[in-house]
Amino acid sequence: xxxxxxxxxxxxxxxxxxxxxxxxxxxxxxxxxxxxxxxxxxxxxxxxxxxxxxxxxxxxxxxxxxxxxxxxxxxxxxxxxxxxxxxxxxxxxxxxxxxxxxxxxxxxxxxxxxxxxxxxxxxxxxxxxxxxxxxxxxxxxxxxxxxxxxxxxxxxxxxxxxx
Numbered sequence: 001x002x003x004x005x006x007x008x009x010x011x012x013x014x015x016x017x018x019x020x021x022x023x024x025x026x027x028x029x030x031x032x033x034x035x036x037x038x039x040x041x042x043x044x045x046x047x048x049x050x051x052x053x054x055x056x057x058x059x060x061x062x063x064x065x066x067x068x069x070x071x072x073x074x075x076x077x078x079x080x081x082x083x084x085x086x087x088x089x090x091x092x093x094x095x096x097x098x099x100x101x102x103x104x105x106x107x108x109x110x111x112x113x114x115x116x117x118x119x120x121x122x123x124x125x126x127x128x129x130x131x132x133x134x135x136x137x138x139x140x141x142x143x144x145x146x147x148x149x150x151x152x153x154x155x156x157x158x159x160x161x162x163x
Contacts, residue, residue: 031074037062038070084134085114085163086141090148091156092128094121098153099128105148106130110138125155134162 028036041056050056057064092098103113112133119127137144141159149157 034066035074041067086132086134087160088130089158089160090128092126093153094124094126095153101151109144110136
């Protein structure tokens with residue numbers, strides 16, 4: 001049984017700790033203006049004020065490449081605290097009750113399952129993708145993954161994404 005993070009550069013590190021340690025709270029007075037502009041463009045697009053990214057970028061006088069480079073990197077504090085989600089990919093033995101055990105284990109760590117996608121089992125193995133709300137997680141992501149990977153029938157688990 002193995003597990004790991006699906007993030008390049010995070011191998012061997014506790015993903016939850018790494019993610020949290022990589023963020024800074026910084027006064028907007030010291031960040032480059034284009035970071036604030038990226039936030040304004042993203043908000044304008046979310047509010048449907050512009051028909052396209054190109055139109056919004058032109059209106060805010062920022063290049064599309066700068067917007068795309070930073071759109072998933074800079075946030076206001078209120079944009080990051082509402083809920084957190086993660087996507088897990090697993091390979092499970094095609095045996096009765098394995099998926100149920102996995103879902104129960106996720107629940108014991110305070111995770112709420114949002115979606116489950118399972119491929120047709122082949123060769124005695126089933127590939128499963130589970131998206132979860134991790135807002136109320138009671139342990140680290142790494143610990144939860146270790147516990148899930150230790151269940152009978154769990155052959156592999158990977159963290160594909162977290163937000």
